[in-house]
Amino acid sequence: MTPAMKAGRCAxxxxxxxxxxxxxxxxxxxxxxxxxxxxxRCGPFGLRLGFASQDLAGSFLPAxxxxxxxxxxxxxxxxxxxxxxxxxxxxxxxxxxRLLIEDGIYSVWQPAVIPVLFxxxxxxxxxxxxxxxxxxxxxxxxxPAISLIHAMMHDTPWCAVHGAAVGSDAGFALxxxxxxxxxxxxxxxxxxxxxxxxxDDFVAVNSxxxxxxxxxxxxxxxxxxVETFQSFIGATTPVSDFNGEPRxxxxxxxxxxxxxxxxxxxxxxxxxxxxxxxxxxxARPSDAFRALLPTTAYELPGWPNxxxxxxxxxxxxxxxxxxxxxxxxxxxxAAFLGRLEQL
Amino acid sequence: MALTTSVPLLISQQFDSEVVLANYQNGVxxxxxxxxxxxxxxxxANRTVEEIANACASATGGDAASITxxxxxxxxxxxxxxxxxxxxxxxxxxxWTPVLSGAFAAPEFQRFDNLRELLLMDPVxxxxxxxxxxxxxxxx
Numbered sequence: 001m002t003p004a005m006k007a008g009r010c011a012x013x014x015x016x017x018x019x020x021x022x023x024x025x026x027x028x029x030x031x032x033x034x035x036x037x038x039x040x041r042c043g044p045f046g047l048r049l050g051f052a053s054q055d056l057a058g059s060f061l062p063a064x065x066x067x068x069x070x071x072x073x074x075x076x077x078x079x080x081x082x083x084x085x086x087x088x089x090x091x092x093x094x095x096x097x098r099l100l101i102e103d104g105i106y107s108v109w110q111p112a113v114i115p116v117l118f119x120x121x122x123x124x125x126x127x128x129x130x131x132x133x134x135x136x137x138x139x140x141x142x143x144p145a146i147s148l149i150h151a152m153m154h155d156t157p158w159c160a161v162h163g164a165a166v167g168s169d170a171g172f173a174l175x176x177x178x179x180x181x182x183x184x185x186x187x188x189x190x191x192x193x194x195x196x197x198x199x200d201d202f203v204a205v206n207s208x209x210x211x212x213x214x215x216x217x218x219x220x221x222x223x224x225x226v227e228t229f230q231s232f233i234g235a236t237t238p239v240s241d242f243n244g245e246p247r248x249x250x251x252x253x254x255x256x257x258x259x260x261x262x263x264x265x266x267x268x269x270x271x272x273x274x275x276x277x278x279x280x281x282x283a284r285p286s287d288a289f290r291a292l293l294p295t296t297a298y299e300l301p302g303w304p305n306x307x308x309x310x311x312x313x314x315x316x317x318x319x320x321x322x323x324x325x326x327x328x329x330x331x332x333x334a335a336f337l338g339r340l341e342q343l
Numbered sequence: 344m345a346l347t348t349s350v351p352l353l354i355s356q357q358f359d360s361e362v363v364l365a366n367y368q369n370g371v372x373x374x375x376x377x378x379x380x381x382x383x384x385x386x387x388a389n390r391t392v393e394e395i396a397n398a399c400a401s402a403t404g405g406d407a408a409s410i411t412x413x414x415x416x417x418x419x420x421x422x423x424x425x426x427x428x429x430x431x432x433x434x435x436x437x438x439w440t441p442v443l444s445g446a447f448a449a450p451e452f453q454r455f456d457n458l459r460e461l462l463l464m465d466p467v468x469x470x471x472x473x474x475x476x477x478x479x480x481x482x483x
Contacts, residue, residue, distance in 0.1 A: 016475035092476035100475040107475065286358040290372055290455065293365060297354075304367055308354040316358070 017102035020089055024121045027077055027084050027128055034077055040064040042149055043204030043213045044158055045073040052083040059136065060129075060144040062251035063218035065259055074120070074152060076127045076145060080134040087132070089117060099301040106151035108301055112137060120148045138240030142218040142249055143202050149215060150300040157208040159310035162295035165198035165205075165212045166190035168333075170340035171265025172198065172212045174205065174318070176291035182270035182325045184219055186332045188229050193333035196260045197252060202296075203261075207310040210264035210317045217259045221248035228329050265340050267315065268323040275324035278335035283322045288315035319343055345432040346418070348387040350425060357384070360442055364426055364452075372455040373426060379450035381441035382417055388439035389432050392418055398441050405447040417450040426452070 014022075034050030036057040041047065046069025051057035056078045081087070091098045091109055098109040107119035114137045120127035127148045129136075136144075150160050164175040164187035173190075175183045184200040191197040198214040205212050221229060223246055238249045252259060267288045268280075293311045297304055321339065325332050348355065354365040362375040362383050375383050378399060385395035396414040400407035421427045 014477075016477055019477065020475075088477070090478070092478045098475050102475075109475075284358065284361070286356075286361045286363050286374065289356060289358065289363055290374070293354075294370065294372070297365070297367060298370075304352075304354060308356055308365065312356040312358070 015102065016091075016100055016107075017105040020100070020105050020107050020119050021103075021121050021124075023084075023086055023089055024119060024126050024128055025124070027079060027086075028075065028126055030084075036061075038064075038066055039068045039072070040066050041069045043153070043160065043215045044156075044206075045069075045149065045152060046071050048072045048075045050075070050077040052077070052079045055134075056080070056131075059141050062249075062253065063142055063144055063216045065214060065217050066253065072125070074125050074127055074148070076129065076148065078129045078131070078144075080130070081132045082134065084130070086117065086128075086130045089119070089130075090115075090132075097301075101151075101302050106148065106154075106302065108147045110140075116140060118145055118147050120151050122151065138242055138247065138249065139220075141240070142220050143216050146202055146215065147300055147302075149204075151302065153204075154303055154306065157206050157310070158204055159207050159307065159314065160202050160215060160296070160300060161205050161292050161311060161314060162202055162299065163292055164200040165203040165214075165261075165264075166336075167196040167198065167212070167260070167262040168337050168340060170337060171343075172196075172262040173336055173340060174203070174212065174264055174267045174314075175270055175323075176267055176288055177270050178291070178295065181291075182272060184221065185225060185228075185329050186268070186270055186323070186325055186336070188219060188221070188225070188232065189329040189332040190336060191252065191255060191258070192229065192231065193330070194258070195333060196258050196262060197255055198259075198261050202299075205264065205314050207313040207317075210314075211261065212264055213261035214259055217252045217255070219250040219252055221250055222246075225329075264314075264318045266318050266343060267320045268336070268339075269320065270323050270325050273324045275326050277328070278326040278332055279324045280335075280339055281322045281324075283320040285312075285315040285320060287322070288320045344429055346386055346422070346427050347430040347433055348383060348427050349430075349433060350428045353426065355383075366425065370456070373424070374453040374455070375450075376453075377450070378441075378443060378448055379417065379452050381443055382414055382450050383421070383426070385439060385441060386418070386427055387433050387436075389435035390439060395441070398439070399443060399447055402441045402443045403445065403447040410447050413447075413449055421452070424452075424454075 036051040100107040104123040110116045117130040129145045164183040187200040200219040269291045352367040362380040364373040396411035
Protein backbone atom coordinates (compact mmCIF):
# COMPACT_ATOMS: atom_id res chain seq x y z
CA MET A 1 0.00 0.00 0.00
CA THR A 2 1.42 3.39 -0.97
CA PRO A 3 1.80 6.17 1.59
CA ALA A 4 -0.93 8.05 -0.25
CA MET A 5 -3.30 5.12 0.16
CA LYS A 6 -2.43 4.88 3.85
CA ALA A 7 -3.02 8.59 4.23
CA GLY A 8 -6.16 8.22 2.18
CA ARG A 9 -7.49 5.48 4.43
CA CYS A 10 -7.11 7.86 7.33
CA ALA A 11 -8.46 10.72 5.28
CA UNK A 12 -12.04 9.57 5.41
CA UNK A 13 -11.90 9.86 9.20
CA UNK A 14 -9.87 13.02 9.52
CA UNK A 15 -10.48 16.69 9.05
CA UNK A 16 -8.57 18.03 6.08
CA UNK A 17 -6.45 20.21 8.37
CA UNK A 18 -5.47 17.20 10.48
CA UNK A 19 -4.43 15.24 7.42
CA UNK A 20 -2.42 18.16 6.04
CA UNK A 21 -0.73 18.64 9.42
CA UNK A 22 0.11 14.94 9.50
CA UNK A 23 1.58 15.01 6.02
CA UNK A 24 3.64 18.13 6.69
CA UNK A 25 5.05 16.43 9.78
CA UNK A 26 5.83 13.33 7.69
CA UNK A 27 7.80 15.39 5.19
CA UNK A 28 9.94 16.79 7.97
CA UNK A 29 10.24 13.45 9.74
CA UNK A 30 12.24 12.03 6.87
CA UNK A 31 15.55 11.01 8.39
CA UNK A 32 17.79 12.59 5.78
CA UNK A 33 17.84 16.39 5.65
CA UNK A 34 16.89 18.08 2.41
CA UNK A 35 19.87 17.81 0.03
CA UNK A 36 20.06 21.58 -0.23
CA UNK A 37 19.36 23.74 2.81
CA UNK A 38 19.96 27.42 3.17
CA UNK A 39 18.75 30.28 5.38
CA UNK A 40 16.99 33.25 3.86
CA ARG A 41 14.97 36.25 4.88
CA CYS A 42 11.61 37.09 3.45
CA GLY A 43 9.97 40.29 4.63
CA PRO A 44 10.13 40.35 8.43
CA PHE A 45 10.64 36.58 8.62
CA GLY A 46 13.63 34.31 8.75
CA LEU A 47 13.34 31.12 6.72
CA ARG A 48 15.19 27.84 6.52
CA LEU A 49 14.72 26.63 2.97
CA GLY A 50 15.08 23.00 2.00
CA PHE A 51 15.07 21.75 -1.57
CA ALA A 52 14.73 18.11 -2.46
CA SER A 53 16.93 18.46 -5.52
CA GLN A 54 19.39 20.72 -7.26
CA ASP A 55 16.77 21.36 -9.94
CA LEU A 56 14.28 22.69 -7.39
CA ALA A 57 16.92 24.86 -5.78
CA GLY A 58 17.88 26.15 -9.21
CA SER A 59 14.27 27.11 -9.90
CA PHE A 60 13.43 28.87 -6.66
CA LEU A 61 16.56 29.84 -4.76
CA PRO A 62 17.58 32.73 -7.05
CA ALA A 63 14.47 34.63 -5.96
CA UNK A 64 15.29 34.39 -2.26
CA UNK A 65 17.43 36.78 -0.23
CA UNK A 66 20.01 34.42 1.14
CA UNK A 67 21.28 35.58 4.50
CA UNK A 68 21.40 34.28 8.02
CA UNK A 69 18.45 35.68 9.96
CA UNK A 70 18.36 36.13 13.72
CA UNK A 71 15.71 33.46 14.05
CA UNK A 72 13.90 30.92 11.94
CA UNK A 73 10.19 31.68 11.66
CA UNK A 74 9.45 29.05 9.02
CA UNK A 75 11.03 25.82 7.89
CA UNK A 76 10.00 25.52 4.25
CA UNK A 77 10.56 22.48 2.02
CA UNK A 78 10.20 22.37 -1.74
CA UNK A 79 9.39 18.84 -2.83
CA UNK A 80 7.95 16.97 -5.78
CA UNK A 81 5.80 13.89 -6.18
CA UNK A 82 8.99 11.90 -6.66
CA UNK A 83 10.13 12.88 -3.16
CA UNK A 84 6.86 12.60 -1.26
CA UNK A 85 3.54 11.24 -2.44
CA UNK A 86 1.08 13.80 -1.14
CA UNK A 87 -1.65 12.95 -3.62
CA UNK A 88 -4.00 12.16 -0.73
CA UNK A 89 -4.04 15.90 0.01
CA UNK A 90 -5.23 16.85 -3.46
CA UNK A 91 -8.85 17.83 -2.92
CA UNK A 92 -11.89 16.39 -4.64
CA UNK A 93 -12.61 18.11 -7.96
CA UNK A 94 -8.88 18.75 -8.36
CA UNK A 95 -9.47 21.13 -11.24
CA UNK A 96 -10.77 23.74 -8.81
CA UNK A 97 -8.53 25.98 -6.73
CA ARG A 98 -8.97 25.49 -3.00
CA LEU A 99 -8.17 27.35 0.14
CA LEU A 100 -8.25 25.90 3.64
CA ILE A 101 -7.76 27.89 6.81
CA GLU A 102 -8.47 25.62 9.73
CA ASP A 103 -6.91 24.82 13.11
CA GLY A 104 -3.63 26.58 12.41
CA ILE A 105 -3.30 25.07 8.94
CA TYR A 106 -3.29 27.29 5.86
CA SER A 107 -3.28 25.49 2.55
CA VAL A 108 -3.75 26.49 -1.07
CA TRP A 109 -4.25 24.16 -4.01
CA GLN A 110 -3.51 25.87 -7.31
CA PRO A 111 -4.40 23.50 -10.13
CA ALA A 112 -3.84 25.64 -13.28
CA VAL A 113 -1.73 23.99 -16.00
CA ILE A 114 1.10 23.22 -13.59
CA PRO A 115 -0.43 22.40 -10.21
CA VAL A 116 1.12 23.42 -6.89
CA LEU A 117 0.13 22.72 -3.31
CA PHE A 118 1.26 25.15 -0.65
CA UNK A 119 0.62 24.36 3.00
CA UNK A 120 1.87 25.64 6.32
CA UNK A 121 1.40 24.45 9.87
CA UNK A 122 1.46 27.81 11.60
CA UNK A 123 1.89 26.19 15.00
CA UNK A 124 4.83 24.00 14.04
CA UNK A 125 6.22 26.76 11.77
CA UNK A 126 6.71 24.27 8.98
CA UNK A 127 5.59 24.64 5.41
CA UNK A 128 5.74 22.76 2.14
CA UNK A 129 5.56 23.63 -1.52
CA UNK A 130 4.62 20.40 -3.30
CA UNK A 131 5.02 20.28 -7.05
CA UNK A 132 3.28 17.17 -8.37
CA UNK A 133 4.77 17.64 -11.84
CA UNK A 134 8.19 18.64 -10.59
CA UNK A 135 7.92 22.19 -11.89
CA UNK A 136 6.02 25.38 -11.15
CA UNK A 137 4.46 28.17 -13.20
CA UNK A 138 6.93 30.99 -13.91
CA UNK A 139 5.10 33.56 -11.82
CA UNK A 140 5.54 31.30 -8.82
CA UNK A 141 9.29 31.02 -9.43
CA UNK A 142 9.68 34.79 -9.05
CA UNK A 143 7.81 34.89 -5.73
CA PRO A 144 7.88 31.34 -4.39
CA ALA A 145 5.43 30.35 -1.65
CA ILE A 146 4.30 33.93 -1.11
CA SER A 147 0.88 32.71 -0.03
CA LEU A 148 2.52 31.02 2.98
CA ILE A 149 4.28 34.27 3.91
CA HIS A 150 0.87 35.94 3.62
CA ALA A 151 -0.52 33.36 6.04
CA MET A 152 2.27 34.10 8.51
CA MET A 153 1.41 37.80 8.36
CA HIS A 154 -2.13 37.13 9.57
CA ASP A 155 -2.66 38.75 12.97
CA THR A 156 0.40 40.95 12.46
CA PRO A 157 0.53 44.51 11.06
CA TRP A 158 2.54 43.23 8.10
CA CYS A 159 1.05 42.83 4.67
CA ALA A 160 2.51 41.54 1.43
CA VAL A 161 1.33 44.08 -1.11
CA HIS A 162 1.43 44.06 -4.88
CA GLY A 163 3.90 46.80 -5.60
CA ALA A 164 7.53 47.65 -6.15
CA ALA A 165 9.62 49.56 -3.65
CA VAL A 166 12.93 51.39 -3.89
CA GLY A 167 14.70 53.60 -1.40
CA SER A 168 17.10 56.49 -1.28
CA ASP A 169 18.40 58.60 1.58
CA ALA A 170 15.15 60.55 1.26
CA GLY A 171 13.10 57.45 2.10
CA PHE A 172 11.33 54.65 0.30
CA ALA A 173 8.87 54.96 -2.54
CA LEU A 174 6.17 52.34 -2.89
CA UNK A 175 5.16 51.92 -6.53
CA UNK A 176 1.58 50.77 -6.88
CA UNK A 177 -0.19 49.78 -10.05
CA UNK A 178 -1.37 47.04 -12.32
CA UNK A 179 0.81 45.09 -14.70
CA UNK A 180 2.44 47.14 -17.47
CA UNK A 181 2.03 50.35 -15.46
CA UNK A 182 5.79 50.80 -15.22
CA UNK A 183 6.61 49.51 -11.73
CA UNK A 184 9.45 47.26 -12.86
CA UNK A 185 10.92 49.93 -15.16
CA UNK A 186 10.99 52.51 -12.37
CA UNK A 187 12.26 50.08 -9.74
CA UNK A 188 15.08 48.73 -11.90
CA UNK A 189 16.05 52.23 -13.04
CA UNK A 190 16.40 53.26 -9.41
CA UNK A 191 18.32 50.09 -8.56
CA UNK A 192 20.64 50.76 -11.47
CA UNK A 193 21.16 54.30 -10.15
CA UNK A 194 22.30 52.94 -6.79
CA UNK A 195 19.07 52.97 -4.79
CA UNK A 196 18.10 50.24 -2.36
CA UNK A 197 15.77 47.68 -3.91
CA UNK A 198 12.93 45.92 -2.11
CA UNK A 199 11.16 44.28 -5.04
CA ASP A 200 9.35 44.89 -8.32
CA ASP A 201 6.24 42.83 -7.72
CA PHE A 202 5.41 42.12 -4.07
CA VAL A 203 6.94 43.75 -1.00
CA ALA A 204 6.23 43.52 2.72
CA VAL A 205 4.84 46.67 4.33
CA ASN A 206 4.09 47.19 8.01
CA SER A 207 0.67 48.83 7.98
CA UNK A 208 1.28 50.53 11.33
CA UNK A 209 4.81 51.84 11.00
CA UNK A 210 5.30 52.11 7.24
CA UNK A 211 8.40 49.94 7.38
CA UNK A 212 9.07 48.25 4.03
CA UNK A 213 11.04 45.02 3.72
CA UNK A 214 11.90 43.02 0.62
CA UNK A 215 10.30 39.63 0.19
CA UNK A 216 12.42 38.47 -2.74
CA UNK A 217 15.35 39.71 -4.81
CA UNK A 218 13.71 38.83 -8.12
CA UNK A 219 12.43 40.93 -11.00
CA UNK A 220 10.68 40.03 -14.24
CA UNK A 221 11.91 41.88 -17.28
CA UNK A 222 9.94 42.41 -20.49
CA UNK A 223 11.79 42.26 -23.82
CA UNK A 224 11.43 46.01 -24.36
CA UNK A 225 13.52 46.68 -21.25
CA VAL A 226 16.32 44.26 -21.94
CA GLU A 227 18.59 46.83 -23.54
CA THR A 228 18.19 49.39 -20.73
CA PHE A 229 18.80 46.85 -18.01
CA GLN A 230 21.25 44.54 -19.75
CA SER A 231 23.59 44.80 -16.76
CA PHE A 232 21.10 42.91 -14.59
CA ILE A 233 20.86 39.98 -16.98
CA GLY A 234 23.26 37.20 -16.11
CA ALA A 235 24.60 34.47 -18.33
CA THR A 236 22.18 31.96 -16.84
CA THR A 237 19.10 34.16 -16.46
CA PRO A 238 16.14 32.01 -17.50
CA VAL A 239 13.50 33.30 -19.87
CA SER A 240 9.95 32.17 -19.15
CA ASP A 241 6.74 32.32 -21.10
CA PHE A 242 4.14 34.53 -19.45
CA ASN A 243 0.86 34.25 -21.35
CA GLY A 244 2.79 34.13 -24.60
CA GLU A 245 5.11 36.99 -23.68
CA PRO A 246 8.75 36.26 -22.75
CA ARG A 247 10.07 37.41 -19.38
CA UNK A 248 13.66 37.43 -18.18
CA UNK A 249 13.53 36.04 -14.65
CA UNK A 250 16.15 38.18 -12.94
CA UNK A 251 17.87 37.55 -9.65
CA UNK A 252 19.22 40.78 -8.21
CA UNK A 253 21.14 38.99 -5.48
CA UNK A 254 24.32 40.67 -6.73
CA UNK A 255 23.00 43.95 -5.34
CA UNK A 256 24.04 42.57 -1.94
CA UNK A 257 23.33 45.01 0.88
CA UNK A 258 21.30 47.16 -1.49
CA UNK A 259 18.56 44.54 -1.30
CA UNK A 260 16.89 46.03 1.70
CA UNK A 261 14.09 48.02 3.21
CA UNK A 262 13.33 51.30 4.89
CA UNK A 263 10.55 53.67 5.80
CA UNK A 264 7.76 54.49 3.38
CA UNK A 265 7.96 58.16 2.37
CA UNK A 266 5.63 58.32 -0.62
CA UNK A 267 3.43 56.12 -2.76
CA UNK A 268 3.80 56.63 -6.49
CA UNK A 269 1.24 55.27 -8.93
CA UNK A 270 3.14 54.88 -12.21
CA UNK A 271 1.16 55.46 -15.36
CA UNK A 272 1.95 56.22 -18.96
CA UNK A 273 0.14 59.31 -20.19
CA UNK A 274 2.62 60.49 -22.81
CA UNK A 275 4.95 62.64 -20.74
CA UNK A 276 8.47 62.81 -22.14
CA UNK A 277 10.10 63.52 -18.80
CA UNK A 278 8.69 62.24 -15.51
CA UNK A 279 5.72 64.23 -14.21
CA UNK A 280 3.84 63.99 -10.94
CA UNK A 281 0.25 64.79 -10.05
CA UNK A 282 -1.31 64.62 -6.60
CA ALA A 283 -3.39 61.53 -5.92
CA ARG A 284 -5.57 60.40 -3.07
CA PRO A 285 -5.25 57.52 -0.62
CA SER A 286 -8.24 55.94 -2.35
CA ASP A 287 -6.24 55.92 -5.60
CA ALA A 288 -3.40 54.12 -3.84
CA PHE A 289 -5.89 51.69 -2.33
CA ARG A 290 -7.36 50.87 -5.73
CA ALA A 291 -3.88 50.47 -7.20
CA LEU A 292 -2.61 48.21 -4.43
CA LEU A 293 -5.55 46.04 -3.49
CA PRO A 294 -6.69 44.10 -6.57
CA THR A 295 -3.66 41.95 -7.29
CA THR A 296 -2.77 41.78 -3.62
CA ALA A 297 -6.17 40.36 -2.78
CA TYR A 298 -6.46 38.04 -5.75
CA GLU A 299 -3.05 36.48 -5.44
CA LEU A 300 -3.03 36.06 -1.67
CA PRO A 301 -6.02 33.94 -0.76
CA GLY A 302 -7.66 34.29 2.61
CA TRP A 303 -8.67 37.04 5.03
CA PRO A 304 -9.86 39.52 2.36
CA ASN A 305 -11.27 41.99 4.87
CA UNK A 306 -8.05 42.01 6.84
CA UNK A 307 -6.04 42.59 3.66
CA UNK A 308 -8.32 45.46 2.66
CA UNK A 309 -7.97 47.05 6.11
CA UNK A 310 -4.17 46.79 6.02
CA UNK A 311 -3.94 48.09 2.45
CA UNK A 312 -6.21 51.00 3.35
CA UNK A 313 -3.93 51.89 6.25
CA UNK A 314 -0.85 51.63 4.03
CA UNK A 315 -2.54 53.83 1.42
CA UNK A 316 -2.98 56.51 4.08
CA UNK A 317 0.54 56.37 5.55
CA UNK A 318 2.30 58.64 3.07
CA UNK A 319 1.55 61.20 0.36
CA UNK A 320 0.33 59.68 -2.91
CA UNK A 321 1.18 60.83 -6.42
CA UNK A 322 0.45 59.69 -9.93
CA UNK A 323 3.80 59.41 -11.68
CA UNK A 324 3.91 59.60 -15.44
CA UNK A 325 7.34 58.06 -15.74
CA UNK A 326 8.25 59.48 -19.16
CA UNK A 327 10.10 57.91 -22.04
CA UNK A 328 13.64 57.67 -20.66
CA UNK A 329 13.80 55.21 -17.76
CA UNK A 330 17.09 56.51 -16.41
CA UNK A 331 15.52 59.92 -15.79
CA UNK A 332 13.17 58.33 -13.27
CA UNK A 333 15.58 58.08 -10.28
CA ALA A 334 16.38 61.81 -10.26
CA ALA A 335 12.70 62.68 -10.65
CA PHE A 336 11.71 60.36 -7.80
CA LEU A 337 14.49 61.72 -5.60
CA GLY A 338 13.42 65.29 -6.29
CA ARG A 339 9.85 64.49 -5.34
CA LEU A 340 10.85 62.62 -2.18
CA GLU A 341 13.13 65.44 -1.06
CA GLN A 342 10.29 67.95 -1.37
CA LEU A 343 8.19 66.05 1.17
CA MET B 344 -37.71 46.39 2.62
CA ALA B 345 -34.57 46.46 4.81
CA LEU B 346 -31.29 47.17 3.07
CA THR B 347 -27.79 46.28 4.18
CA THR B 348 -24.36 47.44 3.10
CA SER B 349 -22.90 44.13 4.30
CA VAL B 350 -22.72 42.16 1.07
CA PRO B 351 -20.77 38.91 0.80
CA LEU B 352 -17.50 39.29 -1.17
CA LEU B 353 -17.91 43.07 -1.27
CA ILE B 354 -15.17 44.97 0.54
CA SER B 355 -15.76 48.55 1.61
CA GLN B 356 -13.30 51.18 2.76
CA GLN B 357 -13.97 54.78 3.67
CA PHE B 358 -11.37 57.45 2.90
CA ASP B 359 -12.59 60.73 4.40
CA SER B 360 -15.56 61.64 2.18
CA GLU B 361 -14.96 58.83 -0.32
CA VAL B 362 -16.02 55.20 -0.24
CA VAL B 363 -14.32 52.51 -2.29
CA LEU B 364 -16.17 49.25 -2.83
CA ALA B 365 -14.44 46.19 -4.26
CA ASN B 366 -16.37 43.19 -5.51
CA TYR B 367 -14.09 40.19 -4.99
CA GLN B 368 -16.31 37.95 -7.06
CA ASN B 369 -16.18 39.80 -10.38
CA GLY B 370 -13.21 42.12 -9.87
CA VAL B 371 -15.22 45.33 -10.28
CA UNK B 372 -14.27 48.33 -8.16
CA UNK B 373 -16.47 51.32 -7.42
CA UNK B 374 -15.67 54.78 -6.23
CA UNK B 375 -18.36 56.75 -4.42
CA UNK B 376 -17.77 60.42 -3.77
CA UNK B 377 -19.91 63.37 -2.72
CA UNK B 378 -23.60 62.60 -2.32
CA UNK B 379 -23.10 59.01 -3.52
CA UNK B 380 -20.74 58.26 -0.65
CA UNK B 381 -23.04 59.99 1.85
CA UNK B 382 -26.03 57.96 0.72
CA UNK B 383 -24.07 54.70 1.10
CA UNK B 384 -22.86 55.87 4.53
CA UNK B 385 -26.43 56.77 5.43
CA UNK B 386 -27.59 53.27 4.59
CA UNK B 387 -24.73 51.87 6.64
CA ALA B 388 -25.95 54.02 9.53
CA ASN B 389 -29.36 52.36 9.03
CA ARG B 390 -31.23 55.37 7.72
CA THR B 391 -34.17 55.14 5.35
CA VAL B 392 -34.22 56.76 1.94
CA GLU B 393 -36.47 59.50 3.32
CA GLU B 394 -34.19 60.13 6.29
CA ILE B 395 -31.13 60.29 4.03
CA ALA B 396 -32.88 62.64 1.60
CA ASN B 397 -34.03 64.91 4.41
CA ALA B 398 -30.54 64.99 5.93
CA CYS B 399 -28.99 65.78 2.56
CA ALA B 400 -31.55 68.54 2.01
CA SER B 401 -30.68 70.05 5.39
CA ALA B 402 -26.95 69.81 4.71
CA THR B 403 -27.17 71.47 1.30
CA GLY B 404 -30.14 73.78 1.71
CA GLY B 405 -31.90 71.79 -0.97
CA ASP B 406 -35.48 70.67 -1.46
CA ALA B 407 -36.20 67.28 0.10
CA ALA B 408 -39.03 66.65 -2.35
CA SER B 409 -36.65 66.84 -5.29
CA ILE B 410 -33.75 65.08 -3.55
CA THR B 411 -35.78 62.06 -2.40
CA UNK B 412 -36.34 60.57 -5.87
CA UNK B 413 -32.64 61.03 -6.69
CA UNK B 414 -31.67 59.19 -3.53
CA UNK B 415 -34.23 56.47 -4.28
CA UNK B 416 -32.95 56.07 -7.84
CA UNK B 417 -29.37 55.83 -6.62
CA UNK B 418 -30.31 53.26 -3.99
CA UNK B 419 -32.06 51.26 -6.71
CA UNK B 420 -28.97 51.43 -8.91
CA UNK B 421 -26.72 50.29 -6.06
CA UNK B 422 -29.10 47.44 -5.39
CA UNK B 423 -29.04 46.42 -9.06
CA UNK B 424 -25.23 46.60 -9.08
CA UNK B 425 -24.94 44.50 -5.93
CA UNK B 426 -23.39 47.25 -3.83
CA UNK B 427 -26.12 46.87 -1.24
CA UNK B 428 -28.54 44.05 -0.65
CA UNK B 429 -31.89 43.29 0.84
CA UNK B 430 -31.49 41.76 4.25
CA UNK B 431 -31.05 42.49 7.91
CA UNK B 432 -30.31 46.19 8.15
CA UNK B 433 -26.99 47.39 9.51
CA UNK B 434 -26.83 48.48 13.13
CA UNK B 435 -28.29 51.93 13.60
CA UNK B 436 -25.71 54.60 14.31
CA UNK B 437 -27.22 57.12 16.71
CA UNK B 438 -25.72 60.22 15.19
CA TRP B 439 -25.21 60.47 11.46
CA THR B 440 -25.01 63.63 9.41
CA PRO B 441 -24.04 63.73 5.74
CA VAL B 442 -20.88 65.68 4.99
CA LEU B 443 -21.74 67.74 1.91
CA SER B 444 -20.96 71.21 0.71
CA GLY B 445 -22.64 73.30 -1.94
CA ALA B 446 -25.80 72.33 -3.74
CA PHE B 447 -26.93 68.71 -3.79
CA ALA B 448 -25.36 67.01 -6.82
CA ALA B 449 -26.92 63.94 -8.39
CA PRO B 450 -25.28 60.85 -6.89
CA GLU B 451 -23.35 58.48 -9.14
CA PHE B 452 -20.65 55.90 -8.79
CA GLN B 453 -17.50 55.38 -10.84
CA ARG B 454 -17.10 51.80 -12.00
CA PHE B 455 -13.69 50.25 -12.67
CA ASP B 456 -13.89 46.89 -14.38
CA ASN B 457 -10.40 46.74 -15.84
CA LEU B 458 -9.51 44.01 -13.39
CA ARG B 459 -11.63 41.29 -14.93
CA GLU B 460 -8.64 40.22 -17.00
CA LEU B 461 -6.70 39.66 -13.84
CA LEU B 462 -9.40 37.38 -12.56
CA LEU B 463 -9.13 35.22 -15.65
CA MET B 464 -5.34 35.05 -15.38
CA ASP B 465 -4.98 34.23 -11.75
CA PRO B 466 -5.54 30.64 -10.74
CA VAL B 467 -6.28 31.22 -7.07
CA UNK B 468 -8.61 34.16 -6.85
CA UNK B 469 -11.79 32.17 -6.59
CA UNK B 470 -10.49 29.79 -3.97
CA UNK B 471 -13.67 29.76 -1.99
CA UNK B 472 -14.50 28.73 1.49
CA UNK B 473 -16.29 25.56 0.51
CA UNK B 474 -13.64 23.69 2.42
CA UNK B 475 -11.17 21.11 1.28
CA UNK B 476 -13.11 17.98 0.34
CA UNK B 477 -10.83 15.00 0.69
CA UNK B 478 -11.14 12.31 -1.92
CA UNK B 479 -12.29 8.87 -1.00
CA UNK B 480 -9.30 6.52 -1.02
CA UNK B 481 -9.19 3.95 -3.80
CA UNK B 482 -6.88 0.98 -3.74
CA UNK B 483 -5.88 -0.06 -7.23
